[in-house]
Ligand SMILES: Nc1ncnc2c1ncn2[C@@H]1O[C@H](COP(=O)(O)OP(=O)(O)OP(=O)(O)O)[C@@H](O)[C@H]1O
């Protein structure tokens with residue numbers, strides 16, 4: 001039963017909304033009725049048009065065609081300010097806040113002109129909201145000190161504080177731990193109980209099944225269908241999205257690890273912000289082995305990635321590849337030794353956004369055979385490789401010559417994966433390789449990582465997606481505050497234990513026997 005969903009009638013009517021970008025119809029006569037008091041998921045392949053639709057609902061984009069109706073009245077917006085005025089809030093994937101300020105200040109920022117604001121009253125109001133939603137955060141705490149999940153709550157409480165009625169969230173769970181997801185969902189459920197309406201974008205089908213009342217599936221800009229969640233399975237949804245059956249847990253026989261490939265020995269790496277430094281981290285990767293590094297982002301993954309690929313030099317410690325030190329070598333030199341890498345922050349590190357898609361596909365090899373001769377790019381091999389990559393990875397772009405900036409989040413990731421996996425690497429360092437990928441693309445990337453391992457490559461897989469870590473890893477290391485907190489094998493642990501380690505809590509044998517061994521917790525799901 002979906003108690004929350006029925007009562008209110010249609011609050012937001014999306015009526016044949018179309019939006020065209022050069023070369024692509026991102027939304028094609030999209031019609032969805034959002035009901036008051038429901039949690040409505042938007043689901044679809046990378047590039048299906050979800051963010052475009054969300055941006056239209058939040059006044060960022062104008063529809064070229066079609067109309068929106070809020071409680072029956074036409075809704076015209078020219079900016080997010082209008083959306084907020086109409087009662088619509090949004091949590092972007094990369095939400096913004098002002099770190100040196102307090103939670104309270106961030107929530108009420110831009111609210112009232114300062115001189116009229118009664119801070120005492122505002123604090124009481126926010127505390128009341130926190131109490132109602134069972135959230136334990138100090139309104140006076142500095143935002144920079146909160147966890148990512150808690151930071152995300154600020155946007156949500158802004159919505160509640162200002163009495164908005166509809167909240168849109170674009171892939172909010174991509175950055176959360178399992179515990180963080182549960183907390184977020186607790187808040188969303190309570191919002192629903194209070195009659196608020198939630199529109200949620202996520203690629204994770206188990207989340208869709210858990211939280212939503214109804215789901216709208218988009219495919220190539222069109223609505224495939226809107227269904228009651230209770231009437232469908234994960235497989236049904238996956239099939240609706242990608243038009244074929246999808247395997248959630250890819251087949252993995254396990255690796256047969258060979259010689260020692262990568263040795264990281266007690267490295268210290270400072271980070272500029274002070275957060276996420278490495279404080280004496282050690283780990284190893286063998287040939288033919290996938291080592292999963294599980295951890296909440298901000299615990300040193302970026303520093304580890306940068307140190308391994310030669311972007312940042314450790315202040316002490318040693319990194320050896322095939323027995324030889326790589327500390328102090330340039331990024332280009334390290335890549336030429338057979339290290340391929342997929343960074344977590346693809347927009348900043350992995351791509352030149354103003355280059356064409358085909359240029360990004362050969363980035364780093366644009367001066368070497370077969371793509372260049374006499375310092376000039378050779379069109380044929382470049383175009384040939386681009387075509388092959390676009391086909392293989394199903395990169396959605398109007399053409400290989402399109403500017404990379406216009407691709408959707410997931411398709412950007414595919415460009416990097418295609419480039420890096422094509423190089424027959426000895427060592428693959430991948431950070432969140434499937435974050436933001438749709439289920440079909442994620443399946444493909446996971447298979448490819450296993451293939452590379454089976455060909456003898458070592459893979460260092462940093463991921464917050466524990467299902468992925470369990471599915472792919474031969475060994476699991478948990479990173480917390482710049483060190484490896486624990487190391488184990490997938491068969492010797494479960495999601496809950498790893499989740500606790502990720503939160504910096506060592507599993508005490510006496511604390512609630514549940515965590516000891518709750519069956520094969522890691523499997524399927
Ligand atoms: N500003 C833009 N300029 C040109 N094309 C764009 C722009 N924004 C989006 N597109 C294109 O519109 C289509 C839909 O993109 P959108 O970002 O809405 O997809 P999405 O469903 O959110 O995908 P993902 O799951 O990868 O985030 C894509 O083909 C994308 O390349």
Ligand SMILES: [Mg+2]
Nearest residue numbers: 050051408409
């Ligand atoms: Mg998107």
